[in-house]
Amino acid sequence: MNKSRRSFLKVAGLSAFALSSGVAALSSTAQAAATMPGSSYKMGAAALKAKRWAMVIDTRAFKGPEDYQPLIDACHKAHNVPTIKGSNQNIKWFWLDKFDHAFPDDINAYQAAGIKERMFPLLCNHCTNPPCVRVCPTQATYQMHDGIVAMDYHRCIGCRFCMAGCPYGARSFNFMDPRKHLPKEMPNPTFPTRMIGVVEKCTFCAERLAVGQMPACVEAAGGRILFGDLDDPNSDVRHALAENYSIRRKPNLGTQPGVYYLI
Amino acid sequence: MYNAKAVIVGAVIFAVLFSSPFWLNFGKDDYKRPDVVLPKNEKECVEPVEYMRAEHMALLNQWRDQALRNEKRVYVSSTGKEWTISLQNTCLKCHNDYANFCEKCHIANSVYPYCWTCHITPEGKK
Numbered sequence: 221m222n223k224s225r226r227s228f229l230k231v232a233g234l235s236a237f238a239l240s241s242g243v244a245a246l247s248s249t250a251q252a253a254a255t256m257p258g259s260s261y262k263m264g265a266a267a268l269k270a271k272r273w274a275m276v277i278d279t280r281a282f283k284g285p286e287d288y289q290p291l292i293d294a295c296h297k298a299h300n301v302p303t304i305k306g307s308n309q310n311i312k313w314f315w316l317d318k319f320d321h322a323f324p325d326d327i328n329a330y331q332a333a334g335i336k337e338r339m340f341p342l343l344c345n346h347c348t349n350p351p352c353v354r355v356c357p358t359q360a361t362y363q364m365h366d367g368i369v370a371m372d373y374h375r376c377i378g379c380r381f382c383m384a385g386c387p388y389g390a391r392s393f394n395f396m397d398p399r400k401h402l403p404k405e406m407p408n409p410t411f412p413t414r415m416i417g418v419v420e421k422c423t424f425c426a427e428r429l430a431v432g433q434m435p436a437c438v439e440a441a442g443g444r445i446l447f448g449d450l451d452d453p454n455s456d457v458r459h460a461l462a463e464n465y466s467i468r469r470k471p472n473l474g475t476q477p478g479v480y481y482l483i
Numbered sequence: 484m485y486n487a488k489a490v491i492v493g494a495v496i497f498a499v500l501f502s503s504p505f506w507l508n509f510g511k512d513d514y515k516r517p518d519v520v521l522p523k524n525e526k527e528c529v530e531p532v533e534y535m536r537a538e539h540m541a542l543l544n545q546w547r548d549q550a551l552r553n554e555k556r557v558y559v560s561s562t563g564k565e566w567t568i569s570l571q572n573t574c575l576k577c578h579n580d581y582a583n584f585c586e587k588c589h590i591a592n593s594v595y596p597y598c599w600t601c602h603i604t605p606e607g608k609k
């Protein structure tokens with residue numbers, strides 16, 4: 221290599237390093253200044269805690285789709301989820317579908333009519349190995365220490381990789397301003413809405429757990445849905461799983477769903 | 484210099500255009516701090532007013548990350564007082580006059596944050 225070219229590259233490299241480290245140092249001091257000395261963060265005293273939140277739905281205790289309606293209403297009301305009727309752009313956090321669609325690994329032409337025709341409640345599975353988290357380029361979707369797969373809508377750029385990644389159709393995209401489809405009086409004025417261009421889904425009611433409340437759908441189910449710590453052998457969910465036959469959606473994908481169905 | 488005339492004229496035009504905002508605003512009124520309407524029933528914000536004025540956006544970012552990612556939804560202020568982390572339910576409970584508090588200052592400073600496309604202001608849906 222030409223001598224002058226070599227020295228030019230050396231100087232250029234050194235200056236790039238000096239500049240970028242200087243900028244990094246500056247920005248980190250700026251960040252430090254933004255934190256008030258002496259302040260800190262903690263969980264609320266009433267917060268419900270678990271190592272791995274999970275849900276067990278006793279589908280045998282629901283007679284038909286109308287039995288699930290109060291649960292859907294409770295969820296969608298608590299989270300200002302709009303209903304966009306007759307459109308494939310509807311937003312769903314908690315919805316119903318047939319066995320063949322919900323559990324396509326187990327398609328059986330001679331399935332008992334009671335199973336075949338029954339509607340099953342579906343929501344985000346809060347997978348142990350969530351593909352949506354792996355594909356999200358902005359970390360707008362992430363997994364928390366208690367197993368909840370949560371979203372920070374502030375960061376979502378609407379690329380919809382997560383929708384392609386999720387094998388359960390648990391995510392909805394806001395093709396339009398969701399407020400257009402919500403009543404003027406917000407169903408829940410203490411919870412935000414979302415905006416056009418972001419993806420949304422069930423949160424396992426992290427905001428309710430934080431203040432000591434069970435998820436809205438669990439509360440509305442009156443004991444037919446259990447919610448608890450999968451890591452605790454004495455929890456309700458573990459007892460229910462130990463005593464009943466349960467299935468999960470698409471188990472062969474290895475995502476390890478956290479929502480179990482008693483059938 | 485080759486083509487000196489054109490170059491110098493060009494350089495002068497560029498200098499004038501580049502500094503035009505400065506000349507256009509020369510002698511105009513100084514920036515006046517907008518008269519925001521402070522909450523009536525509450526005297527104490529989560530942190531001292533100088534800090535809130537300069538850093539509230541940084542604090543809100545930290546609140547967001549702590550609440551949404553670490554599930555730490557309680558802020559212990561520098562004075563030891565505890566606050567529930569929520570723009571909509573804590574900040575806006577006291578600062579309930581959006582048009583005369585948030586918006587007034589944001590407009591005066593030409594910043595247009597889009598908090599309210601999702602967070603609901605006390606006035607409700609806009």
Ligand code: SF4
Nearest residue numbers: 344345347350352386
């Ligand atoms: S169900 Fe879909 S959205 Fe929910 S955690 Fe699993 S992959 Fe992600």
Ligand code: SF4
Nearest residue numbers: 356376377379380382
């Ligand atoms: S749409 Fe949003 S949440 Fe989904 S992958 Fe893209 S940035 Fe992440």
Ligand code: SF4
Nearest residue numbers: 295422423424425437
């Ligand atoms: S856990 Fe909460 S967010 Fe998820 S479906 Fe139930 S009510 Fe809706």
